Amino acid sequence: MSAAGFLEKLLDGAEMAWMPLGDVTQYEQPTNYIVKSANYSDVHKTPVLTAGKSFILGYTDEDRGTYKGSRSPVIIFDDFTTANKWVDFDFKVKSSAMKMITSSDDARFILRYVFHWLNTMPSGLVEGDHKRQWISNYCNKKIPIPCPDDPQKSLAIQGEIVRILDSFTELTAELTAELTAELTARKKQYNHYREQLLTFDEDEVEWKALGDIATLRRGRVMSKGYLRDNAGVYPVYSSQTANNGMIGQIETFDFDGEYVSWTTDGANAGTVFYRNEKFSITNVCGVIKENGACPLDLKFLFFWLSTEAKKHVYSGMGNPKLMSHQVEKIPIPIPFPDDPKISLEAQKRIASILDKFDTLTTSLTEGLPREIELREKQYAYYRDQLLSFPKPDAGAA
Known part of the structure; x- marks a missing residue:
């Protein structure tokens, strides 16, 4: 069954409401969770986050003023770039130039559903634009909420969509971990034999x-x-x-x-x-x-x-x-x-062994990002399909 057909069956004629994101979520400035020192070290336990690509900037030993994401997961949203991350562990942040977004009503809106939908949205940023996007733009974006008058059914539909999309992200994470472990093992093996030979x-x-x-x-x-x-x-x-x-x-x-x-x-x-x-x-x-x-x-x-x-x-x-x-x-x-003949044979034997390890390591090194990209594209395809609900009118965007 196609994603569109599955979605139609899942909704089973359910009403779809388009609600302002600012009504579905609530936000908090991370002022209380800003790290005081940039003395990061891998020996510390608490990650310091940014919503951008780098995500984890380092680890701090500061234990006061930590957001307990392990108890209450949150979306961190960069106010200026619209980059966002899902965080379900305890953390601190580098600056206040972001929002920490949670569900406005857990009995009606699943935050993880909001997170998946949020990443279907084009940023709409204009070059040179430097304004806080959440208040001026994103809180007015309209998100599709199934069965708004039947919270139990709404949560069931949101939850099933989340389950499917999470299965893709979990598969990508598992594959990445497996390939990374294999690559690390092969590199160690290659280095060992290179040193020996x-x-x-x-x-x-x-x-x-x-x-x-x-x-x-x-x-x-x-x-x-x-x-x-x-x-x-x-x-x-x-x-x-x-x-x-x-x-x-x-x-x-x-x-x-x-x-x-x-x-x-x-x-x-x-x-x-x-x-x-x-x-x-x-x-x-x-x-x-x-x-x-x-x-x-x-x-x-x-x-x-x-x-x-x-x-x-x-x-x-x-x-x-x-x-x-x-x-x-x-x-x-x-x-x-x-003995030139024996000398060349010995050199070629060593080179042949190392060449095999080098080829394998290179193949894994190059294949890892390609495989991850493929899985991410697969996730993005199904995410867009499962969250492409029909809009009642042109003003619902």
């Missing part, structure tokens, strides 16, 4: 300066205009970490094949990537290629530098740097240096 006794390897066994090259300056005017199919990488550092694509390439690249400047200095394609890099990056002086597997080198390169970043003058002359000095462990 990349820890060598002195007699197991010969240490070589990277500059003695590899050739290093820097990238070139490429402006936004250059990237725009020379748009093509070959990636250009720079100092960012998102999208593997890609900032654009051009019609030519500077490098073709297998390389390790690194970021030379800025907050991401010392970040390394494995490349095996036709590509170019900007002047805040460099590439590394084996020079044939000794056996060197570049995927093995990538995993070694993934942790080692950051140790050699110079942060003087407030601008972190890892320049070519610094990279050349990084010591690289070469197993079985006197």
